[in-house]
Amino acid sequence: MERYPIADSADLAARFPSDFRWGAATASYQIEGGAREGGRGVSIWDTFSHTPGRVLGGDTGDVACDHYHRWREDIAIMRELGLDTYRLSLAWPRFQPTADGGWNRGGTDFYRPLLEGLREAGISPLVTLYHWDLPQWLEDRGGWAGRETPQRFGDYAAHVAAELGDLVDTWSTVNEPWTSAYLGYGFGVHAPGRSDPAAALAAVHHLNLGHGLAARAIRAELGDSAKVSAALNLMALRPADPDSDADREAVRRLDALDNRAFTGPMLDGAYPEDLIADTAHVTDWSFVHDGDVDTAHVRLDLLGVNYYTTTTVRALGEGEAAIDDPRGQDMAQCRVATEGIDCVPQAGEVTAMGWLVDPAGLRDTLVDLSRRYPDLPLVIMENGAAYDDEVVDGSVPDLDRTSYYSQHLSAVADARDAGADVRGYCAWSLLDNFEWSWGYHKRFGIVRVDYATQERLIKGSARWYAEVIAACH
Numbered sequence: 427m428e429r430y431p432i433a434d435s436a437d438l439a440a441r442f443p444s445d446f447r448w449g450a451a452t453a454s455y456q457i458e459g460g461a462r463e464g465g466r467g468v469s470i471w472d473t474f475s476h477t478p479g480r481v482l483g484g485d486t487g488d489v490a491c492d493h494y495h496r497w498r499e500d501i502a503i504m505r506e507l508g509l510d511t512y513r514l515s516l517a518w519p520r521f522q523p524t525a526d527g528g529w530n531r532g533g534t535d536f537y538r539p540l541l542e543g544l545r546e547a548g549i550s551p552l553v554t555l556y557h558w559d560l561p562q563w564l565e566d567r568g569g570w571a572g573r574e575t576p577q578r579f580g581d582y583a584a585h586v587a588a589e590l591g592d593l594v595d596t597w598s599t600v601n602e603p604w605t606s607a608y609l610g611y612g613f614g615v616h617a618p619g620r621s622d623p624a625a626a627l628a629a630v631h632h633l634n635l636g637h638g639l640a641a642r643a644i645r646a647e648l649g650d651s652a653k654v655s656a657a658l659n660l661m662a663l664r665p666a667d668p669d670s671d672a673d674r675e676a677v678r679r680l681d682a683l684d685n686r687a688f689t690g691p692m693l694d695g696a697y698p699e700d701l702i703a704d705t706a707h708v709t710d711w712s713f714v715h716d717g718d719v720d721t722a723h724v725r726l727d728l729l730g731v732n733y734y735t736t737t738t739v740r741a742l743g744e745g746e747a748a749i750d751d752p753r754g755q756d757m758a759q760c761r762v763a764t765e766g767i768d769c770v771p772q773a774g775e776v777t778a779m780g781w782l783v784d785p786a787g788l789r790d791t792l793v794d795l796s797r798r799y800p801d802l803p804l805v806i807m808e809n810g811a812a813y814d815d816e817v818v819d820g821s822v823p824d825l826d827r828t829s830y831y832s833q834h835l836s837a838v839a840d841a842r843d844a845g846a847d848v849r850g851y852c853a854w855s856l857l858d859n860f861e862w863s864w865g866y867h868k869r870f871g872i873v874r875v876d877y878a879t880q881e882r883l884i885k886g887s888a889r890w891y892a893e894v895i896a897a898c899h
């Protein structure tokens with residue numbers, strides 16, 4: 427097989443309709459910096475990253491890509507690449523910095539010109555309300571493990587809809603609630619760094635509830651025509667041995683925890699019964715109050731899908747220990763009520779995160795979703811790969827990343843051919859940025875950032891992506 431299978435950009439573009447939306451994504455804490463500017467309050471990621479030992483190399487988002495000051499330059503890059511859509515997130519602590527709940531003008535003052543700048547450049551803003559930078563004062567009152575946070579999230583959604591709604595094309599409520607709940611409250615590797623399985627499941631519910639409250643607040647403010655979505659990182663799970671009942675049962679359990687814990691309330695209007703039964707030794711789910719699930723079950727205009735890799739799942743035998751996989755293939759292991767389950771590394775090409783390059787998982791995820799929810803259009807809100815890029819003579823020849831994009835876009839086209847209603851695609855990420863607990867050690871950008879000088883350098887993958895976009899339109 428070719429080392430780097432890369433489709434011809436025109437051939438690939440021909441597989442998409444001319445109104446397909448091409449974009450790139452970022453998140454506030456990962457790129458903005460300006461951590462103390464404009465009256466911004468402290469977020470859980472400020473606290474976490476400033477706690478020794480939490481983030482590789484002690485990196486923080488204090489400066490990040492300095493997008494807070496350089497957003498004009500970044501919009502110019504997006505325009506040069508021909509992007510239709512830019513998926514960004516708003517930093518909640520810029521709007522509600524302190525516990526008194528008062529609204530800080532600094533939030534609107536930063537995002538309004540940015541959104542206007544995008545519109546002037548012909549780029550539609552897709553705005554995520556929550557990409558993990560919870561105000562610290564809310565965490566101090568229980569964070570997503572408690573009920574105040576979803577209520578406040580609804581207030582915040584109403585506020586930003588009123589302030590910015592005229593400039594936003596599509597809203598996305600929560601980004602990857604799986605990650606917030608399990609990695610933040612169960613596994614402790616993300617902010618707020620708690621390791622409490624019951625709190626993690628409470629967080630699952632409160633993120634679902636917050637999603638519903640925020641979606642409803644946006645529509646109450648802007649009317650029914652406001653476009654609302656959420657971004658889920660549904661796990662593409664495979665049994666290690668498809669003939670093993672035990673492995674298939676392990677997949678069922680993880681599917682309940684990883685996927686149906688979110689699609690259940692959000693899209694089906696109920697928590698799966700098997701999830702409640704499987705987790706009975708952790709919690710009695712009494713944090714689910716009457717009416718909550720109806721609130722979470724809100725009509726969506728589209729569903730965001732974040733996809734990186736597949737996960738192969740195996741049932742452990744009696745007394746057998748899970749393999750701690752240094753390559754990171756156990757990223758779907760939510761570590762909450764997963765006793766007796768292991769995620770096993772698979773042979774094949776991996777990215778710098780150790781994640782298997784497996785585009786078929788994206789196709790399968792999209793096709794499966796479209797069969798289950800035939801009236802729900804899909805947008806890939808994140809897909810991309812980290813590699814150890816090199817700068818060669820002033821450019822970044824990142825063929826491995828270009829190949830990753832080529833293979834995954836081909837998988838999206840395959841899913842469309844199989845009937846999936848996929849309307850758009852956002853590369854993760856526009857810029858190299860603060861990759862959470864990995865700090866600046868993992869580069870996901872299609873544009874390189876030199877953190878010493880803040881110089882941007884368009885990588886080969888971005889040039890190829892721009893060719894696909896141009897050929898498509």
Ligand code: FCB
Nearest residue numbers: 453601602605854861870
């Ligand atoms: C996703 C996150 C995004 C980025 C990518 C690599 O889980 O939503 O912020 O970190 O992974």
